[in-house]
Amino acid sequence: MENTAFKEQKKFQDIFWKANETRNGICPVRDIIARISDKWSMLTIYALGGYGTLRFNEIKRLIGDVSQRMLTVTLRNLETDGLVERKVFPEVPPRVEYNLTPLGFSLLEQLVQLGGWAEQNSAAIIKNRKAQ
Template structure:
């Protein structure tokens, strides 16, 4: 459907697109895991890799670069052999982290209710789809 059919103005679309992009960046599975892992102070690449279950080196690298580009992480290279690289949250990311912990708390408090709601929904939507036994 085109924008003319939805009556969304160019101005609104222009404002919404960057917002959606930022939310996509910070709400991704790996981004949240990285931000949570780095919240307790500077952390090295290998420590991040070990602490985030299931992430590949490539995916970690891509997400670290994107978070650094977005101003959420700082990357510090220490002149040692081999080079020591650490990642830390920026003040902006620390503010985001406080909101993420609120979201995590909400999810933990309501996990049971959500599970029950899903089960109830699935039970009501699955029943009409069952066919009668053949005669």
């Protein structure tokens, strides 16, 4: 009974286990979920991935509906995790440039995949919602 479906199931069980197992207090998968699952992190990474180096207000304008406070918080968190690099130029008015680190770019590739799935399947999801 070692068919492919069962092997797939085993693989997913393994992933669930990883998604739930803590090692010295931290679960890697949950930790990443927590990092990217706030409202603005993914969009910020998309913006920096798409346009390269950007200044604070350039990101803000690209995203459109993010507040200064939330963009600040988001960028600080991404910086802390080493996904985004922050360069301050001692000028007036201030000039701060952001860009993705190699780690940030590797996450971007995952998010691009996810974005592709969203594009392909959003019509089905919206249809399901309306059917309720």
